[in-house]
Amino acid sequence: xxxxxxxxxxxxxxxxxxxxxxxxxxxxxxxxxxxxxxxxxxxxxxxxxxxxxxxxxxxxxxxxxxxxxxxxxxxxxxxxxxxxxxxxxxxxxxxxxxxxxxxxxxxxxx
Amino acid sequence: xxxxxxxxxxxxxxxxxxxxxxxxxxxxxxxxxxxxxxxxxxxxxxxxxxxxxxxxxxxxxxxxxxxxxxxxxxxxxxxxxxxxxxxxxxxxxxxxxxxxxxxxxxxxxx
Numbered sequence: 376x377x378x379x380x381x382x383x384x385x386x387x388x389x390x391x392x393x394x395x396x397x398x399x400x401x402x403x404x405x406x407x408x409x410x411x412x413x414x415x416x417x418x419x420x421x422x423x424x425x426x427x428x429x430x431x432x433x434x435x436x437x438x439x440x441x442x443x444x445x446x447x448x449x450x451x452x453x454x455x456x457x458x459x460x461x462x463x464x465x466x467x468x469x470x471x472x473x474x475x476x477x478x479x480x481x482x483x484x485x
Numbered sequence: 486x487x488x489x490x491x492x493x494x495x496x497x498x499x500x501x502x503x504x505x506x507x508x509x510x511x512x513x514x515x516x517x518x519x520x521x522x523x524x525x526x527x528x529x530x531x532x533x534x535x536x537x538x539x540x541x542x543x544x545x546x547x548x549x550x551x552x553x554x555x556x557x558x559x560x561x562x563x564x565x566x567x568x569x570x571x572x573x574x575x576x577x578x579x580x581x582x583x584x585x586x587x588x589x590x591x592x593x594x595x
Contacts, residue, residue, distance in 0.1 A: 411586075418489075418586050419528070419576065419586040421584070424583065461527075470516045470533065470580055471541070472518065472543075473528075473584060475520075475529070477527045478527065
């Protein structure tokens with residue numbers, strides 16, 4: 376069965392410093408990987424998906440199949456980045472369920 | 486921008502009572518999902534629904550749970566006889582390009 380691991384429950388970073396939120400997965404096939412973000416009192420929102428290879432709000436994430444990782448990075452943290460971040464995996468491309476990691480709460484220190 | 490909506494935002498019920506959680510998916514979406522998140526734990530898949538039938542369900546989704554699309558807009562999750570361990574945040578999602586989540590219903594079973 377597929378599994379997503381986010382090793383850090385909490386991460387505090389100073390404003391302007393680089394951010395890296397770690398995500399590792401286990402799945403024998405070709406997964407699709409996502410980052411979802413949940414700002415305070417708001418719904419889960421899709422931030423990034425690996426197939427898009429895009430940068431959203433300055434965040435990027437590269438799928439590393441060798442290391443089975445999909446770490447989320449941003450070179451310069453901003454206060455508005457404080458939120459809960461969830462890495463998620465979907466088997467293949469389609470309408471399958473998402474399997475989530477436990478999430479990382481990112482706090483940006485002014 | 487259209488959004489998934491859920492009602493109520495918070496439901497308190499006594500153990501053994503039936504509850505119905507309601508969701509209005511985005512109008513042109515065809516795939517619907519329920520997830521739940523017990524406090525402090527990861528978001529877990531419950532069930533997916535397409536073409537008026539269940540596509541996939543998790544081990545959590547036992548005989549106490551049911552889903553229905555009673556009309557063209559609503560998508561409901563019913564728990565027949567609630568247990569204390571059903572206390573959680575329940576998220577509905579619908580899929581267009583990707584899965585879009587509702588704001589959640591916090592269910593408290595006392």
